[in-house]
Amino acid sequence: MNVLVIGANGQVGRNVVKELAASNHEATAMVRKQEQVDKMKELGASKVVLADLEKDFSDAFEGVDAVIFAAGSGPSTGADKTLTIDLWGSVKAAQYAQEKGVKRFVQLGSVGSNDPDAGGEAMKPYLVAKRTADELLQATNLDYTIVRPGALSDEDKSEKIEVSLKGFSSLEGRSIPRADVAHVLVDVLDRNNTYNKVFEVLQGDQPASEQLNSL
């Protein structure tokens, strides 16, 4: 499949492009700036499209078979960008996907968004944005999968994970390498058993393929 990676220049997004390049799929990397193009090619993107998530980015969906939405405004900007990028960017992406007949949509979510009220004052606005983006994707007729990783680390890919459909009861002291999150986002693409599912994922001691099979 030709997979549009939205947020390709993000920390998870770069890993997704790399993972796609090593898979039987192809990556179309969507980035905002010309100077990011070379980096994307280096990571193995077959195609790079320049587009701004805060404007009309429907052109990026031409010839695309699936979408991985991995964009986020990050912690250095305010809640206004959380609204316009994390939430509205996802809503617009799902809308374009429907308009262009792209059925498969994999979204990078976040643990904690099953209950934003429990997230504490600082995290709650972000978790509300992620949760509502997920709910609006679930209300579409797209074949979605929503992947909610725990705390992200920069460790090497382990391909050992633990998944939970109902959500982990404790996240304490646990995390997951960004490279493993990227692996999961790509690996679910053609796993029908993950269609229309939302799950949490952490580093674990089981092979990723086995854990994803269990969903």
Added chain:
Amino acid sequence: MNVLVIGANGQVGRNVVKELAASNHEATAMVRKQEQVDKMKELGASKVVLADLEKDFSDAFEGVDAVIFAAGSGPSTGADKTLTIDLWGSVKAAQYAQEKGVKRFVQLGSVGSNDPDAGGEAMKPYLVAKRTADELLQATNLDYTIVRPGALSDEDKSEKIEVSLKGFSSLEGRSIPRADVAHVLVDVLDRNNTYNKVFEVLQGDQPASEQLNSL
């Protein structure tokens, strides 16, 4: 009907309580602070419940037949509160309504939320929050009506309005008194023709009842 007014101490909310008191309905005013209780009684609320929109406010739904959601964080707080109050408060209210079997849900929206991208940098985050709150309400099985007024004024109630299902092509120089918005929010409660509809409203030259009948 016993109507729960969420955001009763807001500028539109106070008018809603007054309007309900003058109607064949009863107002249960939801406010956050003890010192707001007397004002609500003065305005004609049959009952006042103390609850915080940012916490669990499910108790406020006991014995309620309908909800008017008129809460907003206002312009003096940031986009974090837009997420936790305007958006998440509405999502939670709709969730509680469903859990408690309250079918009728009237939501105060905003013009411009049909196209947040056209709203300009400053308004876009707010319009995204209002739009997504509306979409999530529309995805429930509640009997909703979403009322999107234009610029609000403090003029006296005129009961002369203009409504538009497809949205006004120009809002320039136009507004609507808060008292008229409150009148519309209350008047649609038992108008079946407004169920599951979203419309914009401005001050106009037609009687409100006639315009609401036309929806």
